[in-house]
Amino acid sequence: MAGQGPPPDMTEASRSFAGAERADPADPGIDRLREIDGDGTAWWALDISDARALIAAVDDGTRSVEWASALLAAVRIADADQNALHALGPLGARWRMVGQPVTACWPSEGWGDLAELVAAAAAGRPASRRISTSLFDDATITVSGNPARPDMLIVSLGGRVADHRSFWLVRASEQRYRSLIHHLPWALLQVDATAMAPIFEALRCRGVTDIGAFLAAEPEVALRSRDIVRVTDANLKALQVLGVESADRVIGSVDFVFSASPETAKRVIKAHFDGARSYTEVMKLRTFDGRLRDVALTVTYPTPPERLDVSMLSLDDITDRLRTDVQYRQLQADYSRAARISMLGELATSIAHEVNQPLAAIVTNAETSLRWLARDEPNLAKAMQLTGRIAESARHASDIVKRVRAMAAPRAAEREALELNIVVFEALAFVRHELETRAIDLSMRLGSSLPRVLGDRVQLQQVIVNLILNAVQAVGTKGRIELCTAPDPHDGVAFTVHDSGPGIAPEYLDRIFQSFFTTKDEGVGIGLAICQSIITAHGGTIGAANHPDGGARFRFVLPVAERAP
Structure with missing residues (x-):
């Protein structure tokens, strides 16, 4: 970036940096421009000359995560003060930061905010907002232009520092964390659900307290939520469970997780809306290679001051376990039935005696009834009484048989x-x-x-x-x-x-x-x-x-x- 002329005017704490020289790795006085009053404000100069096409080509209403990352990849860092170097610069001299794309230094969770501000400042509009990232807690970022240098923007960031380590140390720590997560034996998806925050806020403003009932009445909200919540990372075990070889297949909309269990998505949304720390249920999951699996889904929701763009989804494939449980229950049922049949075998004499009693009564009452009917003057009243006893004994015998059959028959509990x-x-x-x-x-x-x-x-x-x-x-x-x-x-x-x-x-x-x-x-x-x-x-x-x-x-x-x- 050397040789492009003097940097834009920068003023901070009544100190003017107008006309200062550009960063040069060989300049022994390189730090004289960067020493500031220590109030936590950091300054950068950004070169947007290579990003003009992206800024002009996309309207405000159609900007996306992909647009933000592409824009900041085209924006180059032209200069930075000591605070900026400490917060976002790599270890070593200033020259390792100058000339790098913004995406190499700025935390990814803040790309959207910074890209919007860069686009606004490039168009000559006021560009300032409060942000929170992994390094800055409730900070104010301002991006301003310089009419004398239309391709140069000045970024200032002031506020509480959430993490006193540099971005590169944080990145190294996160990389170790990601490596650990990547090789864990449990299937994990990292999900960015920050897009749900304005939806929840709007629903609360409308007086919605029971989001479960709301989603039942307006299911399209759940469908939209499944589309805007995005998977941002997946570990090796998750790829194996989902039947894919590359994380590129799963990064994007989280909709595929709930395609076979749409009601689960509503319950996950409800738990998030209600402020739960986690949610678990067993659901059906359709994998990318067409298999339908039973998985135990666990969602862990972040809460401040944790990074709100990181929700974790755990997918424990329990298909084989459930199949084994079913087989075990069937064996146990067969085992129990075998025991009942064995018991009935021991009671065979008793059962035969129980059945013989009503059968003997049936025979006796039937023979007696025939004798009353065979008289010259049949006694119909007596015959009717005996016939009633026959029916009662038959029902008794039937009840005994039913009890034995119920004890011996295969049946579900x-x-x-x-x-x-x-x-x-x-x-x-x-x-x-x-x-x-x-x-x-x-x-x-x-x-x-x-x-x-x-x-x-x-x-x-x-x-x-x-x-x-x-x-x-x-x-x-x-x-x-x-x-x-x-x-x-x-x-x-x-x-x-x-x-x-x-x-x-x-x-x-x-x-x-x-x-x-x-x-x-x-x-x-x-x-x-x-x-x-x-x-x-x-x-x-x-x-x-x-x-x-x-x-x-x-x-x-x-x-x-x-x-x-």
């Missing part, structure tokens, strides 16, 4: 509010014959006015039947079993089975609920393991212990319906 006492009575229908044939003394102490529990009726029946059968097998003949339901001190409902058997060997207490552990000669060892998995899935707990009065005690606790998962 269905959660509903249940009265635990009723579930206990339903479970007893499966084991009543076992209790009667073994002359077991059954006593029940069922709590009154118990809160309901949220659960699957068949699964809870399965647990109770299993526990009672274990007690039956433990006490043998003419033993005693006590059932109890009662409120639990920790906002739950408890069910307890206490038998008069020999109890549980101490060495087995810690293993009693393990899969395939059994002390029975013909046992499989899945009944109690299934009981534990069912109760755990219901948000409850189950345990076993030896009772102080003898025998074993099994107890489970379920949360009440309004607290259950």
Whole structure:
């Protein structure tokens, strides 16, 4: 830049720099022009001769981020004072800054503001505004022209210094940060959402407080937001998740993130509007190579004094994990059904007895009815009474078959509010014959006015039947079993089975609920393991212990319906 004549006049703190010499790397008196009063004001001289075409070609209403970066890349630094050198200059002499494009020295988050001011000053309009960047906090930047040098502009910046390090030290620190982010094993997108600030401000001025309802009524606002919020960087893991090789494919509108889950975008906007620090949900993501993936999206919103142009989006691909969870739940369901079928096999004699009772009644009542009808004077009233008994016995038999089929059939779990006492009575229908044939003394102490529990009726029946059968097998003949339901001190409902058997060997207490552990000669060892998995899935707990009065005690606790998962 040497040899282009004297610099423009610059005045600061009543000190005139008119007619000073241009920067020359070999000039031993180079610092005499740059020493200032130390009030934090920094000065630059900018050469805009190569940027005239860009300034003239673009109207105010169509200026973009790309326009700002292209304009400042064409503007050259002609001179700078000591404060400017410290804030934005590279390490070393002034000559390493002079002649460089503005984009090499000015923080990128301030390019838009500076480009607008340069364009205004070049057109002879007042050019001043307050800005905040990574280096300057609430500073005032002014750009002015010099009629004698139309291709030269003077930039002054005054205000609080947000970071006393130079731009180059900050850039080195940020580069280390970016390198770390770039190689993290989590998919991260850096997003600039500053364009949402004026939208939010306008909505608040209109009195909007529930932006969720507003977006539901005016979905085009969410669509526009997805277009103006921009992805500015992506790390290697994010490129892998999105199915691209270069970050150039993803830098731009953030719309692609929400194309398969548009409602997620509304919830992300709502969290931002409401001032949340972060937001997380599982959503569908359409990758650039056409795959539809399940991802856990986490958005971290910046708050002052952090850089407001940096929001972080984390994309955790959980597709395989969810598929594994589905397979695990299916295996668990099959496992549970196998246990129910095994239990029904043990109850085959009881079930046959339960069904035979109404069938025998049907036969007896039918034969008696035929005899009344075969008389010379048929007794129709008696025949009608017997026919009603036949229908009642048939319904009883049908109910027994339905209970057995419900216990054996493959089915999805269905959660509903249940009265635990009723579930206990339903479970007893499966084991009543076992209790009667073994002359077991059954006593029940069922709590009154118990809160309901949220659960699957068949699964809870399965647990109770299993526990009672274990007690039956433990006490043998003419033993005693006590059932109890009662409120639990920790906002739950408890069910307890206490038998008069020999109890549980101490060495087995810690293993009693393990899969395939059994002390029975013909046992499989899945009944109690299934009981534990069912109760755990219901948000409850189950345990076993030896009772102080003898025998074993099994107890489970379920949360009440309004607290259950």
